[in-house]
Amino acid sequence: MSQEKPLILIANDDSIYSKGIRVLVEIMSEMGEVVVVAPDTHQSGMGHAITLGSPLRVSKTSDFGPQILSYKCSGTPADCVKFGKHQILKGRKIDLVVSGINHGSNASISVLYSGTMSAAIEAAMEGIPAIGFSLCEFGADADFSHCHDYIIKICQQVLVHGLPKGLTLNVNFPAKSEVPLKGIKVAKQANAVYREFFEERKDPYGQSYYWMDGNLENDDLNNNTDLDALSDNFVSIVPIKYDLTDYAELELMKSWDL
Amino acid sequence: MSQEKPLILIANDDSIYSKGIRVLVEIMSEMGEVVVVAPDTHQSGMGHAITLGSPLRVSKTSDFGPQILSYKCSGTPADCVKFGKHQILKGRKIDLVVSGINHGSNASISVLYSGTMSAAIEAAMEGIPAIGFSLCEFGADADFSHCHDYIIKICQQVLVHGLPKGLTLNVNFPAKSEVPLKGIKVAKQANAVYREFFEERKDPYGQSYYWMDGNLENDDLNNNTDLDALSDNFVSIVPIKYDLTDYAELELMKSWDL
Numbered sequence: 001m002s003q004e005k006p007l008i009l010i011a012n013d014d015s016i017y018s019k020g021i022r023v024l025v026e027i028m029s030e031m032g033e034v035v036v037v038a039p040d041t042h043q044s045g046m047g048h049a050i051t052l053g054s055p056l057r058v059s060k061t062s063d064f065g066p067q068i069l070s071y072k073c074s075g076t077p078a079d080c081v082k083f084g085k086h087q088i089l090k091g092r093k094i095d096l097v098v099s100g101i102n103h104g105s106n107a108s109i110s111v112l113y114s115g116t117m118s119a120a121i122e123a124a125m126e127g128i129p130a131i132g133f134s135l136c137e138f139g140a141d142a143d144f145s146h147c148h149d150y151i152i153k154i155c156q157q158v159l160v161h162g163l164p165k166g167l168t169l170n171v172n173f174p175a176k177s178e179v180p181l182k183g184i185k186v187a188k189q190a191n192a193v194y195r196e197f198f199e200e201r202k203d204p205y206g207q208s209y210y211w212m213d214g215n216l217e218n219d220d221l222n223n224n225t226d227l228d229a230l231s232d233n234f235v236s237i238v239p240i241k242y243d244l245t246d247y248a249e250l251e252l253m254k255s256w257d258l
Numbered sequence: 259m260s261q262e263k264p265l266i267l268i269a270n271d272d273s274i275y276s277k278g279i280r281v282l283v284e285i286m287s288e289m290g291e292v293v294v295v296a297p298d299t300h301q302s303g304m305g306h307a308i309t310l311g312s313p314l315r316v317s318k319t320s321d322f323g324p325q326i327l328s329y330k331c332s333g334t335p336a337d338c339v340k341f342g343k344h345q346i347l348k349g350r351k352i353d354l355v356v357s358g359i360n361h362g363s364n365a366s367i368s369v370l371y372s373g374t375m376s377a378a379i380e381a382a383m384e385g386i387p388a389i390g391f392s393l394c395e396f397g398a399d400a401d402f403s404h405c406h407d408y409i410i411k412i413c414q415q416v417l418v419h420g421l422p423k424g425l426t427l428n429v430n431f432p433a434k435s436e437v438p439l440k441g442i443k444v445a446k447q448a449n450a451v452y453r454e455f456f457e458e459r460k461d462p463y464g465q466s467y468y469w470m471d472g473n474l475e476n477d478d479l480n481n482n483t484d485l486d487a488l489s490d491n492f493v494s495i496v497p498i499k500y501d502l503t504d505y506a507e508l509e510l511m512k513s514w515d516l
Contacts, residue, residue, distance in 0.1 A: 047336070048305030048370045055459070055467040078305070078371075082470065087456045109383060112306045112500055113336075118370075125367060125451070157514050166449070167507055184516040188503040191424070193383070198345045201313070209313040212340065237516070239507035242370055244498035245446040249425055253497060256415050258442040 006032035006095035006159055009123070011080040013043040013102065013115025016063060016072045020101035023144040024133065025064050027151050028098060031159075036063075036070035037084040039115075043077055044104070046115040048122070050082070051075040058083060077119035085126055096159060097123035100133035101151075103142055107134070107172045107226040107236060108190040108216060120168045121242050129163040131155065136230060137175035146181055147173050150235050154184075170238040174230050185234040190225035192218040264290035264353035264417055267381070269338040271301040271360065271373025274321060274330045278359035281402040282391065283322050285409050286356060289417075294321075294328035295342040297373075301335055302362070304373040306380070308340070309333040316341060335377035343384055354417060355381035358391035359409075361400055365392070365430045365484040365494060366448040366474060378426045379500050387421040389413065394488060395433035404439055405431050408493050412442075428496040432488050443492040448483035450476040 008028050012021045016038035028034050037058075057074040064070050071088060073080045081097060099119040106114040116132050123130035133151060135142055154171060163169070170189070174181065196214030203209055218227045226236035266286050270279045274296035286292050295316075315332040322328050329346060331338045339355060357377040364372040374390050381388035391409060393400055412429060421427070428447075432439065454472030461467055476485045484494035 045308045045310035047307040047376065049307045050303045050305070050371050051470065052303035055469045057467055082454055083456060083468070086454050087468065109500065111502055113308050118305065121370070153516065157516065161514065164507060167504055186508055186511045188505070188508060189501055191501060196340055196344050198341060209315055210341070210345065211313045212309065239504040239511060240502035241504040242367065243447055243449060244369055246425055246497040246499040247446070249422060249497035250444055250446060253444045256419065258411065258415065258444070
């Protein structure tokens with residue numbers, strides 16, 4: 001970490017009006033110069049969507065007080081990071097991108113659907129150390145008070161150690177309970193499955209529409225997963241990469257008749 | 259491959275009205291029983307977005323003639339695969355999901371932004387062998403004629419060999435040219451970077467809006483990448499997985515002070 005205050009870009013997917021990003025801005029302001037670029041509407045489940053074929057609207061806000069440069073953006077979480085890096089902070093070195101704190105878990109395969117994590121992954125693709133933070137509690141008034149010290153500690157470690165190029169940390173916190181957290185576990189992404197179903201309803205005109213519903217079920221035989229850590233009341237950290245190549249399979253496929 | 263015709267689910271992101279999916283339906287009809295569930299609007303760049311907080315509309319279409327069961331869906335490419343598996347084909351074993359043929363490349367890091375590939379990855383998450391096909395040519399009237407024999411060959415190999423659980427193939431074709439394709443290369447995802455910029459314009463009311471633009475630049479030092487294969491006029495296949503865990507980094511992080 002240099003003597004200067006680190007420059008920290010913050011994004012999320014629950015929108016600039018969510019409690020989670022307000023808490024994260026407060027925490028990160030203790031560590032560095034904070035700039036916020038966040039969606040102006042809820043973008044949960046947007047995955048790594050980007051806006052193609054239509055332009056973005058971006059405007060300054062004063063939601064975080066006069067000390068914090070902040071912008072709301074009509075695009076996706078990944079758009080926000082792109083706009084923050086290439087337009088708002090053009091020419092400046094961003095030391096860290098943090099995304100969240102998400103209202104709801106992004107553990108296991110949820111990482112793939114998560115706008116919060118895609119904002120962090122987008123930063124990693126741009127060569128910036130990045131962390132996504134999520135709380136296993138959906139409520140708009142969720143209690144994030146037990147996250148503070150852990151977020152400081154994890155960010156400090158990243159600012160000291162750096163992160164290898166392309167790496168992102170997926171950090172999930174158990175919901176607040178009367179029992180204190182046990183600490184941090186570095187874990188693998190649980191190979192769980194959503195058991196989904198669609199509920200058919202009729203609108204007032206007799207036409208069908210469908211609600212998707214389902215439950216995440218953990219079939220992973222490995223017991224060092226993020227879901228195991230969270231259910232044991234640990235903070236989970238999964239180091240994730242955006243190179244999706246399966247290198248073992250790449251070798252095996254050489255025997256195919258192609 | 260069993261004696262019965264394989265059951266093949268087809269999705270895409272360019273919408274059910276695109277030429278690429280029409281071509282893919284024709285080709286796959288030679289191999290098995292085809293069912294189509296595809297978006298009713300363009301969903302390019304939607305990544306692994308899913309529809310949360312609002313319901314889906316799905317309706318039968320006759321776009322592919324009376325022999326082909328087909329549906330258009332108001333949701334994302336990943337939604338289409340979920341709906342196909344859990345609602346339309348509930349209780350039936352799907353032998354293969356194919357997505358595309360996409361109008362435009364999904365090589366390198368474009369795999370992360372791609373709705374086409376997310377449909378295929380969603381199938382892999384559901385335990386179904388899945389392949390995404392893309393052509394390096396955006397035009398609505400793109401020429402897909404050189405893809406036919408390769409698609410048959412690749413799908414036959416997958417139906418014979420199966421795919422390990424969680425694996426998806428990202429297949430990209432060079433645009434049609436006067437030179438015949440040289441064959442197939444199994445390659446890694448190129449670690450390229452989009453060099454992006456935003457162009458600011460004013461609307462008739464004096465308010466700013468921004469167009470994102472940029473170019474993909476290949477910084478990867480490895481020369482067995484999908485971009486290398488494509489520029490050498492080979493069909494590229496990257497075996498990809500949705501477990502994003504960086505296992506090497508997971509070990510290294512044990513030395514962190516957490």
